[in-house]
Amino acid sequence: MEMASFASIAQQVKLDILSKTHVDDNAAKRKEIARTFISDTITVPTKEMYEYATLSTIGDDVYFEPSTKALEVHMAQLTGKEAGLFVPSGTASNQIALRSHLLQPPYSVLCDHRAHIHKYEAGGAAFHSGAAVTALIPSNGHHLTLNDVTQNMILGTDTHFAPTEVVALENTLNGTIFPQEEIIAISDYVHSHGKKLHLDGARIWHVAAETQTSLKELCDPADSVSLCFSKGLGLILNKGAPIGSCLVGSTAFIAKARWIRKLFGGGMRQTGILAASAAYALTYNFPLLPHVHDLARRLEAGLEEIGVEITSKAETCMIFYDPSSVGVTYDEIADRASDLPEPLVLGGSRLVVHIQTSESAVADFLSLVRQLAEEKKAAGFVKPESTTNGSQYKDIYVRRVPKKTA
Structure with missing residues (x-):
């Protein structure tokens, strides 16, 4: 067998991922993001965030990482909990929380039928925790109520059913604010039966900004809370830290969650640079959220x-709309948007405004919809009595691909 020289192996191993045009490519990407309405997860770190992040500590988080620990302590204090845990994603945070709460099957988790833990986490509750899910349609069409929960929690000892051990609420849910008094009422009921309440607070920053309610007050009713740094806030704040979420709860709960994080393959090493990005987003990007909400209302x-x-109205940063009321389809809007000198990127029925959304993008979107509506009217379109062409939550995670002719 012919032996390769170390130099030849090193030559095969090396890789340069930076293209000659990467600076220009990044500038173009930032411009595209300013005109993208599909999600707030597409926001990117700024130069200033990068510079701050490079000053972070370089410990190993499986053992101890000072910058990450500082973030975890701050998040626990901010939310009024005993401890925090930095994790790679919101999905990881939710699934680690469920696995840490759920001890011995059979058991089930009760949540809204639109909840991220049920609909957009690849069946994680079943796969990771072996849990059944009781997914409810809110009776008021907006948020789960105490009556919804009391009528559907599985209690007692009937062996035909998997008892409810965790009730999971989401705030915001598709951009809508869950009334705090309802969360408190549900929490009191859940705890009166010795069960746990988990709060998916991926975008709870928006609730704090819009209602001027402290994070502690918003999180007090829950045993555990997941807070995301890569959505509403960028990493957290729409201007984003590049990755990560924080799970908060009691000291004992977080100790268990840290173990589950490792079991799930989520233990990370030099996370200081990510923690610093999150800290930067909290400090400099959170104050920008009121403008995001104003821009969303302007769009609505x-x-x-x-x-x-x-x-679904612009309670925070999202709007759901149905253009069939003016005779227009989502594909027609996407086609027209892609033909603009500076194209817009759309995602079906959902429009998401974020810190990096430009005011010109909102103006251009409204202009093209207005033009299409006028064309349809001129062609004889008459608005029918009932125009809704599907769920307001249709295709919310799908980037519309315009149909191109040869």
């Missing part, structure tokens, strides 16, 4: 003025 008002049906 513009669509209503055109005659477009709003199926």
Whole structure:
């Protein structure tokens, strides 16, 4: 067998991922993100965030990482909990929380049918925890109520059913704010039966900004809370830290969760640079959220003025709309958007505004919808009595691909 020289092996191993145009490519990407309405997860770190992150400590988080520990302690104090745990993603945070709460099957988790833990985490509750899910449609069409929960929690000893051990709420859910008094009422009921309440607070930053309620007050009713740094806030704040979420709860709960994080393959090494990015987002990006909400309301008002049906209003950073009320389809909007001198990136029925959304993107979107509506009207379109062409939550994670002709 012919032996290769170390130099030849090293030559095979090396890799340069930086293209000659990567600086220009990144500038173009940032411009595209300013005109992208598909999600707030697409926001990117700024130069200033990068510079701050490079000053972080370089410990190993499986053992001890000072910058990451400082973030975890701050998040626990901010939310009024005893301890925190930095994890790679919101999905990891939710699934680690469920696995840490759920001890001995059979058991089930009760949540909204639209909840991220149920609909967008690849069946994680069943796979990781062996848990059944009781997914409820809110009776008021907006949020789960105490009556919804009391009527559907599985209690008692009937062996036909998997008892409810965790009730999981989400705030915001698809951009809508869960009334705090309802969360408190549900929490009191859940705890009166010795069960646990988990709060998916991926975008709870928006609730704090919009309602001017402290994070501690918002998180007090829950035994555990997941807070995301790569959504509403960028990493947290729409201007984003590049990765990560924080799970908070009691000291004993977080000790168990740290073990489960390792079991799931989520133990990380030099996370200081990520923790620093999150800290930067908390400090400099959170104050920008009120402007995001104002821009979302401007977008909503513009669509209503055109005659477009709003199926879920801009309570924070999201709007769901149905353009069939003016005779227009999502694909027609996507086609027209892709033909603009500076294209817009759309995601079906959901419009998400974030810190890096430009005001010109909102104006251009409204202009093209108005133009399409006028064209349809000129062609003889008459608005029917009922125009909704599907769920307001249709295709919310799908990037619309315009149909191109040869």
